[in-house]
Amino acid sequence: MFLALCACLMAGVQSHAIDLLPTFGDIDHIHLPALLVQHADGDQSLQLRAQDTTYTDNAQYMETVIATKDLVQPFYVTIHVRQWKAVEITETWYDISHTEKKPVRLQRYDSGYLPINGDNPHLLHLHGNWAAEGVPTVEPLTRGVKAIRNSDGARNAHLDAPEVMIALDGVPQENYGRVLGAALCWSGNFELRVAATDEKGFHFYAGIDPMASEYILEPKKVFSTPHLAYTWSNEGMGGVSRAFHRWARTCGMLHNGNATRDILLNSWEGIYFDITEERILAMMNDIASFGGELFVMDDGWFGAKYQRNSDNAALGDWVVDTRKLPNGLKALTDAAKDRHIKFGIWIEPEATNTLSELYEKHPDCVLQERNRELKLGRGGTQLVLDMTNPKVQDFVFSIVDDLLTKHPEIAYIKWDANASIQNCGSTYLPRDKQSNLYVDYHLGLVKTLERIRAKYPNVVIQNCASGGGRANYGLMPYFDEFWVSDNNDALQRVYIQWGTSYFFPSNAMAQHIGGSPYLMTGRTTPIKFRCDVAMSGRLGMELQPAHMTDEERAQCTVAFADYKELRPLIQLGNLYRLVSPYEPVPVVEKQQVASLLYVNDAKDHAVLFAYGLSSFMKQSSRRIRLAGLDPDRTYTLHEKNIRVAYHHDRNAWGEGEPCELDGKSFTGAYLMSVGLDIPLSTEYNIDYPSRIFELK
Ligand code: GLA
Numbered sequence: 037m038f039l040a041l042c043a044c045l046m047a048g049v050q051s052h053a054i055d056l057l058p059t060f061g062d063i064d065h066i067h068l069p070a071l072l073v074q075h076a077d078g079d080q081s082l083q084l085r086a087q088d089t090t091y092t093d094n095a096q097y098m099e100t101v102i103a104t105k106d107l108v109q110p111f112y113v114t115i116h117v118r119q120w121k122a123v124e125i126t127e128t129w130y131d132i133s134h135t136e137k138k139p140v141r142l143q144r145y146d147s148g149y150l151p152i153n154g155d156n157p158h159l160l161h162l163h164g165n166w167a168a169e170g171v172p173t174v175e176p177l178t179r180g181v182k183a184i185r186n187s188d189g190a191r192n193a194h195l196d197a198p199e200v201m202i203a204l205d206g207v208p209q210e211n212y213g214r215v216l217g218a219a220l221c222w223s224g225n226f227e228l229r230v231a232a233t234d235e236k237g238f239h240f241y242a243g244i245d246p247m248a249s250e251y252i253l254e255p256k257k258v259f260s261t262p263h264l265a266y267t268w269s270n271e272g273m274g275g276v277s278r279a280f281h282r283w284a285r286t287c288g289m290l291h292n293g294n295a296t297r298d299i300l301l302n303s304w305e306g307i308y309f310d311i312t313e314e315r316i317l318a319m320m321n322d323i324a325s326f327g328g329e330l331f332v333m334d335d336g337w338f339g340a341k342y343q344r345n346s347d348n349a350a351l352g353d354w355v356v357d358t359r360k361l362p363n364g365l366k367a368l369t370d371a372a373k374d375r376h377i378k379f380g381i382w383i384e385p386e387a388t389n390t391l392s393e394l395y396e397k398h399p400d401c402v403l404q405e406r407n408r409e410l411k412l413g414r415g416g417t418q419l420v421l422d423m424t425n426p427k428v429q430d431f432v433f434s435i436v437d438d439l440l441t442k443h444p445e446i447a448y449i450k451w452d453a454n455a456s457i458q459n460c461g462s463t464y465l466p467r468d469k470q471s472n473l474y475v476d477y478h479l480g481l482v483k484t485l486e487r488i489r490a491k492y493p494n495v496v497i498q499n500c501a502s503g504g505g506r507a508n509y510g511l512m513p514y515f516d517e518f519w520v521s522d523n524n525d526a527l528q529r530v531y532i533q534w535g536t537s538y539f540f541p542s543n544a545m546a547q548h549i550g551g552s553p554y555l556m557t558g559r560t561t562p563i564k565f566r567c568d569v570a571m572s573g574r575l576g577m578e579l580q581p582a583h584m585t586d587e588e589r590a591q592c593t594v595a596f597a598d599y600k601e602l603r604p605l606i607q608l609g610n611l612y613r614l615v616s617p618y619e620p621v622p623v624v625e626k627q628q629v630a631s632l633l634y635v636n637d638a639k640d641h642a643v644l645f646a647y648g649l650s651s652f653m654k655q656s657s658r659r660i661r662l663a664g665l666d667p668d669r670t671y672t673l674h675e676k677n678i679r680v681a682y683h684h685d686r687n688a689w690g691e692g693e694p695c696e697l698d699g700k701s702f703t704g705a706y707l708m709s710v711g712l713d714i715p716l717s718t719e720y721n722i723d724y725p726s727r728i729f730e731l732k
Contacts, residue, residue, distance in 0.1 A: 056102070056115050057130065058149055059084055066234045068181070070146035070241050071130070075109050076138035083107040096287070097121055110135040125283040127221075127263045135255050142251040146243030147220060148264030152230070153237040154204025154214070159230060160273070162197040162535050167523035167556060169194065169504040170535025172618065174207055177230055177238055185227040185245050189457025189474055190386070190420055191505035198226045198508055199539045201276055202240065209272045210613055211663055217269065217276030218242060219539055221289075222262035223510035224478040225249065248460060250471045262510060265289075273538065274663070278610050281541035285608065289509055290544050291489065291516050296607045297496065297543055297574045298378060299596055300330035300448070305524065305550065306580035309336035309345050311360045317371055322581035324375040326589065327596040331372060332380035332450055337361060342391050347454075348415030351387045352394030354435050369445035380448025380496070381439065385432045386481065387455055389417040401428050403473070405461035413455035420455050423480035424473060425464035432484050440492055451515070453501040478510065485514035498546060504532075507540060517544045517574055524550025524578050525557040526569040527724065530617050530630050530647055533573060542634070543607035545573035549592065551583065561724045563588040564679045565647070567595035568726040571677065572632060572645050574607065575599050590680045590689030598676040602730060605643050609634030612664040614644075621658075623650050627716060629658045639666040639704075642731040643676070648716035651723045661711035665704035671731040672701045695727065707731075 060069035061081025074080050084104035092099040099118040105111070114131040128148040134140050157177040161184050164171050175182075184200060186192040198220040201208055208215050218240065220226050225245035232238045242264045253259050265283065269275025285293035301323035307315050311333065320331045339350030339357045350357075356364050365381070372379035388395045388402060390412065395402065402419040404410055412418060421428050440446055462473050488497075499506050499515035503522040512518070518540070521532045529547065536545060547570040553560045570576065577592070584592075599606070617630035628650040635642040646660060665671065674694075681692030695715045702712075716725045 056117070056128070056149065057084065057113065060144070066236070067239060068229065068231050068233070068241060069144055070149045070243065071113065071132075071142075072144035073111070074141040074143060075111065075134075076136035076140055079109065081108075082111065084113055095121070111140065120283060120287050122286050123267075123282040124269070124279050125265055125267045125287070127265045129263045130261045131258050132253065132261070133256065133258045134253065137255070139252045139254050142253055142259065144243070144246045145251060145259070145261055146241050147222075147261040148242055148266070150216070150218070150240045150266065151237055152202055152204070152216065152240055154202070156204075156206045157238055158203045158207050160201040160203070160208050160538075161228075162199060162538065163195065164197070164504075164532075164535070165194055166502050166505070167521060168528070168532070169507070169521045170197070170532050170538075172535050172538065177202070177232060179232045181229055181231045181233075183227055183229045185225070187225045187245060187247060188505070189225060189460065190453055190455060190477070191501040192223055192226060193507040194502070194505040198222060198228065198242075200228055201273055201538070202230070202238075203272075210274050210616065211272045212270075213272045215269050215272055215276050216240075216266060217273075217280060217539070218264060218266040219280065219509050220262055220264055221509040222478065223481065223506060223508050225474050244475060248471060249474045251475055252469045252472055265509060274612055277538050277613075280539050281611060284509070284512065284541045284544065288513060290512050290541065291497070291514055293541070293543075294608065295516075295543070296603050297517055298329035298448075299327070299599060300332050300380065300576040301328055301581070302332045302334055302450070302548060302576060302578050304334035304382075305555065305578045307336075311336040311357075313361050313363060313367060316361075316368060319581060320371055320375050320377060323577065324377050326581075326592045327600070328377065328577070330378040330380055330448055332382065332448055333368065334382040334450065335384075335452075337381070341393050342389070346415060348417045349389050349391035351384055351389045351418065352392045352421075354383065354438070365443050365446075369443055373445065378447035379445060380450065381446055382450040382452060383435060383439070384452040384454060385435045386421050386423060386453055388419050388421060389415065390419065391417050395419065400463050401425070401431070403457060403459045403462060403477075405459050406463070408459075408461075411458035413458060418455045419459070420457055422462050422464055423478075423484070424462050424476040425480070428464075429480050429484045433487050436488050437491065440495060446495065448496045448498070450498045450500055450519070453506060482510070482514070485511070489514050504536065507536060512540075512544065515544075517546050519546050520573070523556055524548050525554040525559050526550065526561045526566040527559060527649060528557065529569050530649065533569070534613070534617055534630065537611060537613065537632075542573045542609075542611065546576060547571075547573040548576040548578035549595075551579035562722050563591040564677065565724040565726045567591055567677055568645060568728055569647065571595060571599050571602075571728065572606065587680060587682075587689050591677075594680060594691055595677045598728075602643050602676065605634050605636055605641055609636050609643070610664060612662070614660055614663060615658060617647075617649055624652045625655060627651070627655045627657055629660070629716065631660045631714075633662055633664060635664040639664070640669065640732070642671070644729045644731060646714045646716060646727045648725040651725075657713060657716055659711040660714055661709065662704075662707040665708055665731075667703065667705035667708060669704045670701050671704060671707065672699065673697050674699070674730045674732065676728040676730050697729065
């Protein structure tokens with residue numbers, strides 16, 4: 037791939053840049069334009085020719101920069117191709133500028149273009165919704181244009197997500213086959229297109245969605261498109277995922293990417309808006325008693341004139357509600373310190389409610405269409421702030437800055453975003469630049485996050501948007517993790533986490549043990565299953581511990597202790613997905629299973645997760661073949677988070693008996709070719725059986 041790319045680059049230098057950037061006015065009938073502009077004088081053509089090529093070669097990457105100019109207009113595009121050295125990921129983007137007499141209208145401005153040549157290409161893309169994120173859809177690519185797009189405005193990973201895989205030779209496989217993986221590093225509206233306009237092959241384009249987003253570019257200003265990151269793997273989808281995970285962790289695409297994250301309790305599903313100091317202190321006691329490390333106070337803690345007792349008021353009024361917390365945040369951060377845990381807090385800084393002091397005083401601070409009625413979001417009152425406005429950016433910065441200046445003990449922020457852009461207008465942007473809004477919103481957001489990170493590099497910040505609505509590489513560099521989903525039903529979480537892991541690393545994936553029966557689905561799942569499912573990523577809890585049974589408390593205590601030992605492996609290891617929950621089986625006859633494994637770089641330490649998803653008597657079990665191990669090494673299995681049992685001699689719950697595989701040794705070759713019969717039988721077991729093994 038690298039050589040082919042170099043050849044393209046050289047061709048681009050000598051002639052025109054179509055191989056890297058097809059432009060309207062310079063393309064054959066086969067290509068679609070990746071760049072289409074209307075010049076100041078009305079001319080719509082663009083014939084870019086290379087002027088100069090420079091190379092950067094440093095310890096981290098090689099970057100080729102091709103400066104191009106239009107044959108006629110003073111219009112310039114600088115093409116960047118950055119190839120990372122530690123990982124097979126290439127990033128491409130364009131810097132667009134001009135010195136024409138008046139603004140130029142960018143009507144289509146993709147980030148990258150790739151030709152795809154495969155005999156039977158198949159597309160995998162992630163679809164989903166609130167509480168049901170990351171569902172993979174696989175389909176053959178056929179003639180015509182297939183587009184994946186999102187026009188939420190503020191978030192872009194619910195519904196369709198800005199990452200795809202394209203397998204060249206049929207349905208993509210997990211561990212073999214040629215697969216392209218691509219992610220548009222952008223948090224706003226996007227459009228990814230695969231076009232088959234002739235018999236020769238397919239063409240992939242990725243960029244900002246041009247719908248209602250004609251970008252008005254002033255002379256001498258530079259517009260940089262978002263980066264398109266892509267990789268080629270011969271190791272199937274697993275190879276693509278591992279490349280993205282490594283890139284996220286080691287190339288600055290995930291904030292503090294190489295660090296592990298704490299075990300936390302989040303207050304939301306335990307007490308919702310019913311925050312009181314007493315309840316918060318009790319929850320802190322609980323998480324500390326299980327061995328957890330962080331407590332996060334979610335929505336409901338703020339508001340003066342308007343109280344935050346439901347989702348319809350007080351966003352924007354970021355002062356402590358002293359009716360609920362008479363001793364303020366200081367009492368809480370002190371209490372956390374006394375319990376040797378850290379303290380975190382929820383905010384939704386880009387939003388307000390019509391019922392808020394902020395909105396009463398500054399009605400101009402929200403996105404709004406002149407002379408039209410406001411369309412209201414969550415709670416019937418929510419509005420999105422105008423992040424194109426530098427004053428609003430300052431305000432959003434000050435929310436975090438004030439909190440962290442007054443309370444430097446705050447170690448964690450959950451940054452939420454629960455509204456889409458429904459009012460596509462800005463009182464800040466001039467009338468002739470309203471179509472810059474969808475783009476400038478995100479540029480303003482990123483600018484604000486950059487300021488926050490420059491001043492507060494160490495506070496852990498979670499990226500949340502009604503769950504996983506903002507799981508994208510546009511925002512990931514500023515966040516340490518993201519909330520995978522508002523749905524904590526352990527069964528559905530297996531599926532949600534599976535799809536999400538295609539592109540995102542486990543230390544970024546916040547996975548919480550929920551209550552049972554679970555409030556959204558009514559499903560009852562055993563505490564061990566809930567722990568085991570949450571333990572495959574960044575472990576946390578999202579329930580009211582006061583409602584837990586002694587058995588549940590005991591299991592969580594075992595889970596937390598084992599997780600701490602396994603944490604570097606789980607959060608920073610190389611992921612091998614072994615058996616997909618999506619794999620079709622004759623369900624009564626054969627057990628539906630999901631299994632995954634993390635291995636360290638030295639391949640001498642691994643952890644295996646196996647989940648039974650369907651339970652029928654006399655079902656045959658599935659043999660699970662491992663992957664990613666050293667075939668010549670011998671591994672000994674140690675069962676972890678063993679199901680607790682009641683010990684009558686001690687009158688207490690404690691770890692029960694491990695299964696028969698515990699202590700057994702196998703070679704890597706055996707584990708990968710013959711595999712394991714993991715006891716997930718339902719005959720003497722409960723519904724939703726699961727096992728975790730450490731391999732050393
Ligand atoms: C969103 C988040 C939840 C919770 C609520 C609070 O829905 O995804 O986790 O924080 O907001 O209002």
